[in-house]
Every structure is written in C-alpha cells, then in structure tokens.
Amino acid sequence: MKISISGTLNQALRRIIPLLCAAALLAACTPPPEPPQLSRGTLLPSPKPLLDFTLTDHTGAAFTRANLTDGWTFAFFGYTHCPDVCPTTLASLVQLRRQLEGTMPSGELPGTVFISVDPERDTPEQLAEFMPYFHPEFLGVTGDEEQILTVTRQLGILHAKAEDAGADDYLVDHSAAIILFDPDGAFHAVFGVPHDPVAMAGDFLALKHYYEAIQ
Amino acid sequence: MKRILLACTLLVFGGSVTAESSINVTNAWVREAPPSARMLAAYMTIENSGDEERVLSAVTSPDFGHVMLHKSEVVDGVARMSHVGELAIPAQGRLELAPGSYHLMMPAPKERLTEGDQVTFELVFGDDRLSVQADVRKKP
Numbered sequence: 001m002k003i004s005i006s007g008t009l010n011q012a013l014r015r016i017i018p019l020l021c022a023a024a025l026l027a028a029c030t031p032p033p034e035p036p037q038l039s040r041g042t043l044l045p046s047p048k049p050l051l052d053f054t055l056t057d058h059t060g061a062a063f064t065r066a067n068l069t070d071g072w073t074f075a076f077f078g079y080t081h082c083p084d085v086c087p088t089t090l091a092s093l094v095q096l097r098r099q100l101e102g103t104m105p106s107g108e109l110p111g112t113v114f115i116s117v118d119p120e121r122d123t124p125e126q127l128a129e130f131m132p133y134f135h136p137e138f139l140g141v142t143g144d145e146e147q148i149l150t151v152t153r154q155l156g157i158l159h160a161k162a163e164d165a166g167a168d169d170y171l172v173d174h175s176a177a178i179i180l181f182d183p184d185g186a187f188h189a190v191f192g193v194p195h196d197p198v199a200m201a202g203d204f205l206a207l208k209h210y211y212e213a214i215q
Numbered sequence: 216m217k218r219i220l221l222a223c224t225l226l227v228f229g230g231s232v233t234a235e236s237s238i239n240v241t242n243a244w245v246r247e248a249p250p251s252a253r254m255l256a257a258y259m260t261i262e263n264s265g266d267e268e269r270v271l272s273a274v275t276s277p278d279f280g281h282v283m284l285h286k287s288e289v290v291d292g293v294a295r296m297s298h299v300g301e302l303a304i305p306a307q308g309r310l311e312l313a314p315g316s317y318h319l320m321m322p323a324p325k326e327r328l329t330e331g332d333q334v335t336f337e338l339v340f341g342d343d344r345l346s347v348q349a350d351v352r353k354k355p
C-alpha cells in the first residue's frame with residue numbers, strides 16, 4: 001500500500017506538529033486536576049476506607065465491605081415503617097438513577113443500598129417486599145443492632161429509637177444524609193438534605209471524572 | 216331541599232370544597248406504598264380564606280383505624296417524626312402538608328391501597344367537620 005501525503009496536508013502537518021509538541025509539554029507540566037466544586041455534596045478531604053462489617057441483603061446473601069468495591073455505591077439509612085422521609089428519599093434515589101442512565105454504560109451505574117436502622121422489624125424478608133417496589137436494582141440491607149452500628153459509627157450516621165407509641169409502633173430518628181462510596185469501597189462524599197436528584201447527578205459525574213483523572 | 220342536596224353533593228365530592236366554612240382543601244393525596252409498608256402518609260394543601268385563624272384539631276377517616284397529625288423535620292442532619300397536637304391555618308393563609316414536613320400518618324389498611332384508589336378524611340376544625348377525598352398516588 002502506498003501512502004501519499006498531498007502538499008497542502010504535508011504543510012498543515014508541519015505547522016501542527018510543533019503545536020502538538022507544545023501541547024504535550026504543557027500537559028506534562030499541568031498540575032493535577034483540582035477536586036470538583038460540588039453543588040450539593042461534600043467531598044471528604046481524603047476518602048475513608050471502611051473496617052470490616054457483615055450485614056445481610058434482602059435476598060439473604062451476606063453484604064460486606066467487598067460488596068462496595070464493584071463500583072460506586074450510594075447508601076441511605078432508614079426503616080421500612082417510615083412512611084414519609086424514607087420513601088421520599090428512595091424516590092429521589094430512583095430519580096438520580098434515571099438522571100445517570102444514558103450518561104454511562106448501565107454496568108457502570110452506581111449501586112444503591114438502603115441500610116436499615118431498625119433491625120428489630122426490618123428482617124431480610126421484610127426488606128425483600130419493600131425494596132424492589134422502588135427499583136429492581138436497589139438492595140435492602142440489614143443486620144443485628146451491633147452489625148449495623150459497626151457501619152453507621154464509621155460514617156457518622158446517627159440513629160435512635162424514638163417515640164414509643166405502642167409495642168410495634170415506635171419511630172426511629174436517623175441521619176437523613178446519603179453517603180457515596182467510591183470503587184475502593186471508601187466513604188468518599190456525603191449529600192445532606194434536601195436531596196436534589198439533578199444536582200446530585202451532576203456532583204456524582206464530577207466526582208467520578210475527578211476520581212478517574214487522578215488514578 | 217335544594218340546599219340539603221347541595222350540602223350532600225359538597226360532602227360527597229369534597230376534595231376541593233368548602234362546606235360554608237372558610238377552609239378549602241386541594242391536592243389531597245396518599246402516597247402509594249410497597250406491599251410490606253405498615254404506615255402510610257397523606258398530604259394536602261389547606262387554605263383559609265377567612266379573617267380568623269382556623270385550627271385543625273383532629274382528622275378521622277372511615278378508611279383507616281386512626282389518623283395522626285405528624286411532622287417530619289431534619290434537625291442537625293437527623294430526620295425525625297413527631298406527633299403534632301393541632302395545626303393552625305393562619306387567616307388568609309395556607310398550610311401545606313407535604314413530603315418531609317407536616318403530614319397525616321395512618322396505619323396501612325389490610326387491603327393494600329394502590330394508585331387510583333380513593334380514601335376519605337374528615338378534618339375537624341372545632342365544631343366544623345370537612346370531608347376530603349384523597350387519591351392514592353405513586354410519586355416522589
């Protein structure tokens with residue numbers, strides 16, 4: 001095969017090559033990218049790896065630190081007897097997922113985990129009837145009190161049984177934050193209320209981009 | 216007779232109707248919940264076109280065992296719900312019962328409510344009672 005470069009193209013190339021070299025040189029000297037400015041989230045100064053924990057997901061399978069290393073994961077803490085804040089937040093997480101669908105291959109979409117802070121009533125069976133209603137890919141996770149505390153303590157998530165309006169009717173106060181874990185399974189960023197799915201999607205994409213740029 | 220008929224119509228088709236009071240309720244809805252949900256929440260906008268504050272002291276319903284006046288709030292990052300004794304609707308003002316804020320909370324009935332179902336609430340303002348129809352909706 002014969003490759004011929006026309007005179008004009010050749011000339012153009014001659015002009016471009018020094019520019020390309022300059023650009024490469026500049027790139028080499030460019031300081032590492034700055035962490036993104038987030039509109040809703042707060043990026044941890046340095047991602048916090050988690051200590052081991054063992055929980056159970058709504059299919060009955062073990063849910064451990066290793067489950068957080070398949071990719072990015074959003075986590076929210078709540079309880080299935082909560083009719084207002086928890087369904088509202090889960091609906092926001094569904095909207096967040098819809099925002100991200102189409103911006104990346106579906107295999108790269110962040111996972112979503114709902115971690116119960118009401119182990120007494122939220123059995124894996126209870127979560128199995130609750131979770132898929134919101135999204136078939138969402139995972140409900142529970143454990144015993146101590147197992148749940150092992151996770152929540154590391155994240156600064158607070159929860160406490162409140163108002164005892166009858167044996168089976170108590171309420172649970174819980175942190176309203178949404179936690180983002182990076183693909184190393186480290187606590188990476190936190191999103192406070194109000195949870196705005198569009199803003200969160202933008203923040204997530206910026207964080208993901210930055211994370212990939214500094215790898 | 217005509218008057219009574221009208222009153223009945225108002226009672227039956229409540230929702231956005233004022234039964235000679237200054238209170239008008241719009242956009243009343245109950246959030247559809249997963250099959251395993253034990254508690255449900257309802258929301259609405261209550262407007263007071265009168266010159267005096269009105270106080271919602273209780274809500275009853277033939278469709279639920281009991282109805283609680285409730286409030287969700289986030290204090291220092293922690294979401295909590297609490298009972299509210301009564302809710303005041305200011306003169307010429309309105310009160311929104313909305314997700315993450317004031318709401319009605321009810322134990323889920325045995326028969327699961329799904330989108331399209333309708334339920335009735337009786338709002339008690341002192342001696343006045345106002346019947347309100349609410350739709351069950353699936354929404355954020």
Ligand SMILES: [Cu+2]
Nearest residue numbers: 084285296320
């Ligand atoms: Cu409530």
